[in-house]
Amino acid sequence: MDAFANLLFGFQIALQPMNLVYVFAGVFAGTVIGMLPGLGPISALALMIPITFGMEPASGLILMAGVYYGAIFGGSTSSILLNAPGVAGTVATSFDGYPMARQGKAGKALAIAAYASFIGGTISVVFLMLVAPALSKVAVAFGPAEYFALMVLGLTAVVSLSDTALVKGLIAAVLGVMISIVGIDLQTGTQRFTFGQPHLLQGIDFLVVALGVFALAEVFVLLLRGGAKAPPTQAIGSLKLDRGEIRQMAGPVSRSSVLGFFIGVLPGAGATVASFLGYSMEKRLAKDASTFGKGNIKGVAAPEAANNAACGGSFVPLLTLGVPGSGTTAVLLGALLVMGVTPGPMMLQQRPDVFWGVIASMYIGNIFLLILNLPLIPLLARILELPRALLLACIILFCMIGVYAVKFSAFDLYLLLGFGLLGLVMRLNGFPLAPLILALILGALMEENMRRALQISGGDWTVFLTKPISLSLLALAAFSLLAPVLWRAVQLARR
């Protein structure tokens, strides 16, 4: 089947009435959760996972993908209206979006963000459709050694691109792997770090950790920042764009969409890096660079197109290699594993319904996102005025229900609290959380692949260095860790 026939097959899945409902529900829920300052795509996904229990994998992933890009867009709404980006991926949008809102052009900024997101999202799905099958053909040749090396690269890339100290990123990653190995070792039957607790024999469920360190810790941080009181929002005004404005955004949107997609594919990068690169690229290219930061249309269009395109790009390593390149896709992988689907190169053959269904649903989801965010934006923006006190109490309840529904164990609720406090301490002290969640998902897989590789090689550790792909990936991983250190050393030497 060629790509077009595959896509038609995907549309047959995505256009089923229930799946249409899931796309809409996902995009809507993602937008609403993403709008709440502090709650980003990871929290949105973690909060929605319990809803996917028992769903068909294709439907579940369709819902979750909708939540993901909905949350990215929702974050930009709070960036523009409140200057309070919900997530790092929409920080760049606030540079010019909020000044536009203060000039009474919030509606225009939101409209630009909606169009740019739509175009960025759609272009990235086209690329995803073309790149993913080709990459999965290459990935079929990957053995355990290559997978181990790829996971090491994914982890080091996320650590090195964390916006805080490298050491703290590495500590977060080590803690993540430590959590992942709690329970019975499936290869030997040995108990590790279970302390005789029957609740820990099956390990710590990733949802408990994800909801704890992200959603619950975010609620704690919001409380500390006095977030129970809603800040004043800017008036929205007209959503109409004139021809000049559309012409101005055309270039930045198309450039940043392509850039965003490829940044999204890279392990460790993603929406945040893409949006900042998109913004700075446009600022460099612009003749009116001095107006950036003061309400320039291109300063809203570029990061919005880039972060939505990166979102599509991040599905490439997840769906073709089964290795997430970011914290958000790590949560998505966790959700897929819960649904009994293991993404990877074989998924295209074994579960084409999931693969193509999700891709087709992304086209539909982007249209829903546009519909939600243009005519309905004045209505949706009122969510920002909802009483935060009540909303935070309800979010805590959702976290509890989500965790309890996994194993019906009150013990998990105590664990949730523990991880919530851990997330709070980490956040207040500048520890990045993405490496922790990625390591949590990858830790067990890394150990399994390492052991398999060593079993095949008869215990010869050079197996990771004698295979060219594995060697290159490990060299890249070492480079990704050393590059920031070397860069800093060069900068210090220059001074």
Place this chain on the structure above:
Amino acid sequence: MTSNRFRLGANQVLALVLAVFAVWYLNEAFQIRRFPLPRPVDSDLFPKVLGWLLLGLSALLFLTKNADTRPSEPATGRPWLEVLLTALAIALYAWALRPLGFVLASALLVAGLAVLYGYRQWWILATVAIGLPLLFYLALTRLMAINLPAGLLPF
């Protein structure tokens, strides 16, 4: 008298906590049972590597300069009390879920937390605090056949 030069910053305090944790973790890792048949990698290798890594990283963190990474929220006063009481409420919820039942415990949790955070519109609060858990309860138990503790309620 302690001079500023020797005062432990947040990084140093955390590094010490992590180092103590790493030592404890290593001690536990060395007690993991070995598999009777020889294998290239046994169950204890990964934990041992992780323990040593964390110990090394704690040393590096100890030497890391304290940047001003803290967000600008007030460090003392009511917000911290809200966090502490929220944590306590969650622990109480976990403890009371079975005896009180899902609906009652959840209603008390939502109402208590919302009041703690300053919400005072009683009718709306009562509707949400009772309605939301009841809706979840009925949806999960009746539609999805998931058993949630009924507790004191007869249904």
